[in-house]
Amino acid sequence: MDLSAIGNYLQSLSLPAFRQRQIVKNYFSGHYSNFSQMTDLPLALRTDLDSKYSLFSVKEENILTSTDSQKALLTLGDGQKIESVLMNYHDWLTVCVSTQVGCPLKCKFCATGKMGFKRNLTSEEIVDQILYWKNALSPLSRGDAPKGQRGLRVVFMGMGEPFLNWNNLLSALNIIHSKDGLNLGARKISISTAGIIPRINNFADLNTEINLAISLHSAVQSTRESLMPIAKKFPLPKLLTSLHYYTQKTRRQVFLEYAPIADINDTQKEIDALIKLLQSDKLFFLNLIPLNPVKNGLIPSAKLSLIEKQLTAAGVNYSLRHSLGQSINSACGQLATSS
Known part of the structure; x- marks a missing residue:
């Protein structure tokens, strides 16, 4: 609105x-x-x-439902379309928010990049995705959720690169966190970036308790470039310098996202490099994510158990994430206005 x-x-x-x-x-x-x-x-x-006036800047065009998530295709005022996801975990609900129509980064493992980039979302369009779920679908608004399941979290991990929509992102975050807005605690908000170094530094200077996640996917520069073209502009050494600045400035963890891909980033060389990177800062935390199916020729690694054993032996901090919504293409990397 x-x-x-x-x-x-x-x-x-x-x-x-x-x-x-x-x-x-x-x-x-x-x-x-x-x-x-x-x-x-x-x-x-x-x-x-x-x-x-319309109360919301987004309008539902289609909705898909699985046992653990719901994906909405939303139409904006100019006819552009985005996708937003509601994920149902055991003790909370998580809204996955988009920040752009499409994405300019063209990461090989992500369906959104195949759409190309149309435009940034306004702060209103970002916030209204959360309000859409609260109003239209969420047990939060219906009042019939089991006790302990009404907690809400927001992750900026939908379509687009949040740090390339910086001003509107900050405006939306202010509304989401403000007691006069959605009044959501900062630690219940997470932002994932492919590694836009100037904005990571800006984010560090904000010294906020909002969580920062980095789409890493390889600790080897040449491999990361092949998966994520943006790594050519923001190479790993400079990215690590920025992340160390963030941890020193905020004393908060950085969550590094890593989806093992067969014969690409699951080799021994890759895992050794990953462990070395993780050991460089005690505030680095690895989120190991099974690769979600996308029509891109990439094959999920069969070495997850082996990788976990090596991470455990090295004493690094990590967790194995469980993806929700694969059956309706609402999992990480699958959003592409295909509902």
Whole structure:
């Protein structure tokens, strides 16, 4: 919702300031899909606002559901489309947010890059993905979730590179974290980047408790370049310098994401390099992620157990992540407006 435009309109009607506060509170509650449902507003005002404004900047076009996740194809005001995902874990719900229509980075293991890049999302379009799930689908809004399952987390791991949409990302984060917005704790928010070094440094300077994840996928420069072309512009040595700056500045962990791919980044040379990188900073934490199926010719590694044994023996911090939503192409790297 364009809060500024609606605020200006209400002022033009000479309405008291508390009316705008009512609308803002209702909007962020996630319990309303249009103004007509806001019965604490006068009927004439509700009707007027519905005729002039949409409550959300995203509109559901299609929804796919699996046992552990839901994926929505959302249409934006200009007709562009994005995908957003709701993942149902044991004790919480996680909204996977997109920040761009498509992506310019063309990572080999990611379907989004095949779309090309259309445009950045506005902060409103980013926030409205979360409100869409709260309002339309989530047990958070229906009130029928089992006890302990209503906690909400947000991950910026959908379509696009968040740090290439920096200003709108910061604006959205402010709204998501603000007590006057979604009031979500910083530690419940995670941002994943392919390694945009200037913005990692900027993010470190913010000294926020929002989690930072790096799409690593190889600790060997030539391999990483072959998988992620952006690595040519931001090579590993400079990336590591930036990450060390981040850990020293914030004293917070950096989560390094690694999807083992058969005969590419699962060789002994690759794993040795990975372990050496992880041992370079005690605040590096590895998220080992099984490669999700995408039509790209890449084959998931059959060496996960062996890799785990070597990581354990080396004493590095890691976890094996379990992907949700593969059956509906909503897992990491599978989003491509194909619903």
